[in-house]
Amino acid sequence: xxxxxxxxxxxxxxxxxxxxxxxxxxxxxxxxxxxxxxxxxxxxxxxxxxxxxxxxxxxxxxxxxxxxxxxxxxxxxxxxxxxxxxxxxxxxxxxxxxxxxxxxxxxxxxxxxxxxxxxxxxxxxxxxxxxxxxxxxxxxxxxxxxxxxxxxxxxxxxxxxxxxxxxxxxxxxxxxxxxxxxxxxxxxxxxxxxxxxxxxxxxxxxxxxxxxxxxxxxxxxxxxxxxxxxxxxxxxxxxxxxxxxxxxxxxxxxxxxxxxxxxxxxxxxxxxxxxxxxxxxxxxxxxxxxxxxxxxxxxxxxxxxxxxxxxxxxxxxxxxxxxxxxxxxxxxxxxxxxxxxxxxxxxxxxxxxxxxxxxxxxxxxxxxxxxxxxxxxxxxxxxxxxxxxxxxxxxxxxxxxxxxxxxxxxxxxxxxxxxxxxxxxxxxxxxxxxxxxxxxxxxxx
Numbered sequence: 532x533x534x535x536x537x538x539x540x541x542x543x544x545x546x547x548x549x550x551x552x553x554x555x556x557x558x559x560x561x562x563x564x565x566x567x568x569x570x571x572x573x574x575x576x577x578x579x580x581x582x583x584x585x586x587x588x589x590x591x592x593x594x595x596x597x598x599x600x601x602x603x604x605x606x607x608x609x610x611x612x613x614x615x616x617x618x619x620x621x622x623x624x625x626x627x628x629x630x631x632x633x634x635x636x637x638x639x640x641x642x643x644x645x646x647x648x649x650x651x652x653x654x655x656x657x658x659x660x661x662x663x664x665x666x667x668x669x670x671x672x673x674x675x676x677x678x679x680x681x682x683x684x685x686x687x688x689x690x691x692x693x694x695x696x697x698x699x700x701x702x703x704x705x706x707x708x709x710x711x712x713x714x715x716x717x718x719x720x721x722x723x724x725x726x727x728x729x730x731x732x733x734x735x736x737x738x739x740x741x742x743x744x745x746x747x748x749x750x751x752x753x754x755x756x757x758x759x760x761x762x763x764x765x766x767x768x769x770x771x772x773x774x775x776x777x778x779x780x781x782x783x784x785x786x787x788x789x790x791x792x793x794x795x796x797x798x799x800x801x802x803x804x805x806x807x808x809x810x811x812x813x814x815x816x817x818x819x820x821x822x823x824x825x826x827x828x829x830x831x832x833x834x835x836x837x838x839x840x841x842x843x844x845x846x847x848x849x850x851x852x853x854x855x856x857x858x859x860x861x862x863x864x865x866x867x868x869x870x871x872x873x874x875x876x877x878x879x880x881x882x883x884x885x886x887x888x889x890x891x892x893x894x895x896x897x898x899x900x901x902x903x904x905x906x907x908x909x910x911x912x913x914x915x916x917x918x919x920x921x922x923x924x925x926x927x928x929x930x931x932x933x934x935x936x937x938x939x940x941x942x943x944x945x946x947x948x949x950x951x952x953x954x955x956x957x958x959x960x961x962x963x964x965x966x967x968x969x970x971x972x973x974x975x976x
Contacts, residue, residue, distance in 0.1 A: 583804020594778030602771025612833030802884025828911025
């Protein structure tokens with residue numbers, strides 16, 4: 532069901548729109564969590580380390596898919612808010628054509644470049660073969676990743692956050708069952724984990740694309756549409772390229788940090804692999820709500836309702852802070868038990884590594900969630916220069932401090948301390964940029 536986000540009480544509208552998005556991302560994260568959980572429980576600590584090591588590289592590919600998602604979603608949101616339905620359909624087909632070409636290029640890079648990259652980040656010999664095997668299978672599933680992201684971006688742009696939730700709920704729970712089947716019953720090892728994700732993402736993608744295509748056909752228009760439009764592509768790229776660069780540089784930064792972590796050995800790698808999955812569950816939840824704020828802002832920008840954009844930020848901030856409280860309590864108090872879900876026979880060093888990571892980062896979820904909410908507004912109103920400035924500041928600080936503090940302390944503890952510093956600095960910048968842009972919109976109104 533398409534939903535106009537430009538009418539109704541902003542806080543109520545945004546909560547109803549974002550809560551299914553939050554549910555969707557929980558199930559989306561189950562893909563990666565299930566992979567690590569099954570690898571750690573049924574294969575071993577080295578397999579857990581291999582999946583975690585590979586995960587940082589897969590995030591580069593996901594960054595491009597996410598950028599295509601945001602570029603398409605924001606522009607389609609603006610056109611939907613302005614009720615320009617013919618151009619909306621052209622924007623969708625333009626995004627699909629561009630994404631298909633980009634996906635093909637990335638597959639070629641992945642096929643020939645993953646092995647050198649694993650060497651570059653100093654992957655230990657005992658986990659190298661499994662890391663490479665996982666990545667080889669993952670790369671062939673990239674079309675599913677790309678087109679699923681495009682489909683969910685369109686659903687969100689049309690104000691429908693429930694349909695993606697239904698798809699992910701089914702496919703994610705199925706992925707857990709198939710993971711266990713391939714690994715436990717068929718004894719396929721890390722390959723079974725990768726193939727399970729490949730199959731379940733494929734089914735989810737196909738169903739999502741078919742559904743969104745039917746939804747678009749139901750939107751009646753009188754004018755003739757074209758399949759590809761260079762002007763619309765430029766507008767999409769204005770959003771997509773900074774989003775791709777943001778996620779790509781974050782992924783590259785994480786890979787550099789992974790290289791530092793790898794120098795401390797497989798137990799630290801395994802502890803970090805488990806803890807970072809739990810952390811990413813939270814951060815991705817905040818990011819997804821930020822994306823919802825982007826769609827809300829974009830529709831209201833298209834409709835010229837600037838006052839609703841500020842109300843959307845306040846509502847979004849309440850939402851993410853409500854999520855921060857239970858996550859902080861769970862990770863600080865019960866973090867050990869969550870980590871043990873991933874480890875059948877965990878070493879003391881691996882468990883301590885994961886607990887230290889969660890203890891240091893979780894209190895700062897209130898900070899990073901405020902940044903990601905402000906980022907949602909900046910993306911939705913196409914203030915991408917400001918968005919990029921804050922994001923790159925965060926990344927650069929985290930990478931530089933991870934190298935510096937870990938060397939100074941001679942411990943991985945220094946790496947974890949870099950996160951809060953980067954988050955706090957970037958939050959101050961993003962919120963300041965948001966306030967400045969809102970003042971500009973009020974002056975124009």
